[in-house]
Structure formats: C-alpha cells, structure tokens
Amino acid sequence: MREETAKPRNNGAVVLMCLAFVFGMGAMSFAAVPLYRIFCQVTGYNGTAQRVDQYSNVILDRRVKVTFDANVAPGFDWSFTPLQKSVSPRIGETVQVMFEAKNKSSEPLRGQAIFNVTPLQAGAYFNKVECFCFTETVLQPGETLEMPVVFYVDPEFAEAEETRDINVLTLSYTFFEHTKPVAGKTTASDKSNS
Template sequence: MSVETSKRPARNNGNVIVAAVCLAFFTGMIGMAYAAVPLYKMFCQATGYGGATKRATQQYADRVLDRAITVRFDANIAGVPWQFQPVQRSMTMKIGETVQAQYQAVNKFDRPVTGRATFNVQPELAGPYFNKVECFCFTDTTLEPGQTLDMPVVFYVDPDIVNVPELKDMKTITLSYTMFPVEKSKPVASSVPVKGSSKTISNTEANLGG
C-alpha cells in the first residue's frame, strides 16, 4: 500500500468532520434567525423602534400641550380578501390628548376569514412617542362572509416628543396598518374504540357512521 493511499481515508474523515461542523453552524444560525422574529416584535412594541408604536402604560399623558398635531391613518391588505380602511383619513388633536380613531373591515369572501394586523408609524423616530392605549393589532379576528366590523384604536402622542430636536417642528404623523390572513390549524383526528372489537376508528369516521 502506498503512502498516498493510506492518507486518503484520514483526509476523507477530515472533510466529513468539517462538513458536519458547517452544517451544524448553518442550522443553528437559521434557528436563531427564526427565534429573533418574535423577540424583535416584542422589542419594537416595547420601545417603538423601527416605527412601531409604543404600548402605553397609562390611559392618559401626564399633561396636554397647547399645540396641535395631525395623525393620518393608512390601511393595507396583504393577501386577505377584506375591504380594510380607516373610517376617517386624518385627525387633529392636541399633543398629549387621548383620542379614538376607527378602522373598518368587511369580509368580501364567501367563507369565514381570519386576519391579523401589524402596524408602524412614520416618521420612524415618532414611534416611541405614539402611545396606543387600545389596539386591534396582533389579534386574530375572524369575519363571517359579508360581515362588517368596526376596529377602534385609542392613542395619544407623548408630550416629550417636542423635546426631540428632529421632531420638535413635526406637524403630521402617519399610523399605518397592514392586514394579513391567518390560517387556522386543522383539528387532529383522534381514535375511538369500536364496540365489541379491538378496532379503532377516527372521530371523523364515527361522525360519518364509520
């Protein structure tokens, strides 16, 4: 046996080990990426980062400024067969004042459809100062065929927004929602025993008479 031939198995084993390490690293990175999605969503909701509105810890601001600001409302759909839109396109209120806006959804499909809304604020820097007290976002909503639903959002603009140099002269904020479809998981069939037999059938078969 030559020296070159004897080295070949060791070289092949080394390649296998390197490939296994790379695969494990790649799989781990994918897992971390998927885990980061819900964590990033929670981070955005808590801080307003990336244009996400901030969840209010109180219903009212600690003060109301004698200065008005206009909030524009935007609605989009992404694959859900609904008509989804704000009841009014804009609203002007005082900074720090708690107000309620209304969105409306209509199911245009011939069967029940479940949707879920995400949101953001423009400009992005205003996200941490847009405090929502009540919101339909990230909540699964099912509409029957032809059903219409009013969807309120209660919010206020934090007076501290005027202390931010980039935002102190801002007069308009845009609140945007996007509605996505939600696929409901199908029930898992379970087995029930057949009388007088060791045979079992699924619940679906039992309901259909076996």
C-alpha cells in the same frame, strides 16, 4: 530522515461541529423576526408605535395632526377603511378612532393587522393603549366590524430634537390573512390531503 505521520482526523467531531453550526444558524434565522419585532417595539425603530397600559397624565396645548391609512394585503378578500381620515389631538391627549373591516368572501377569514407610524422617528412617541392589531380578527362571510384604536402622542414628542418640527403623523395599517385556518373552514391543503 524520519517521516512524520499525520494524525488521523476525527471525522465524527467535524460532522458534529458542522451540524451544530447548521442547527445554530437555523435557530438564529427563526429567532431573528421575533427579536427584531421586540427591538422595534421597545425602541420605536422603523416607525413602530409603543404599546402602553396607561394614559398620559400630561396634555400640552400643541396639537398634532394624525392621518390614517388602511390597506389589505393582495389576495385577502376584505375591505378595510378608517372611519375618520384624520384627527388633531393635543399632544398627550388620549383619542379613540374607529376602523371598519368587512369580509367580502363567502367563507370565514382570519386576519391580523401590522402597523407603523411615519415619519419613522415619531414611532417611539406614538403610544397605543388599545388596538385591534394586538390580536387576530375573524370575520364571517359578509360580516362588517368596527374596531377601535386608542392612542396618544407622548408629550416628549414636542421636545425631542428629531420630532420637534413634525406636525403631521400617519398611522398606517395593513391587514393580512392569518395562516391558521378558521374552525370549520376547509383550506386548499385540506382538500388535497383527503
């Protein structure tokens, strides 16, 4: 009886395939957050408001109440508040509201706000023309800054099955410290490296 000999494995090819798999999974994990953010912005999923460059040209007689919520991440030494608790614009009407941030620390701090709209199904109809959340904000020690948000609720909000019975929306922000250091500010890692 003749014995069959096993073909030798090409270990180099197996190692390359494993490395390619690990690299691919790493790349996917880094891409997941930006891709999810884009998905939410395009679809309004998870209460993400839409960013637009133009105002609505249709204004309905129906009004919707929009309330405002402002928060600061734990450990971030800012105060952050809406200057109005709520507004009641007509659907399609462009409105500007103001928020105020103050750096309570003794050094410059850089922050950026994230936002959402509740009820979540209303996010696709909440359109922002201008918002401080589109860019990062740097405040010097003790500095106070008023920041505008310009928005409107899309007229399709009144007709959509999932939103036609909603009369109150909440625009909520949370400010986080931006991880990139402010020019001239010394961080704990800078001190440990010197």
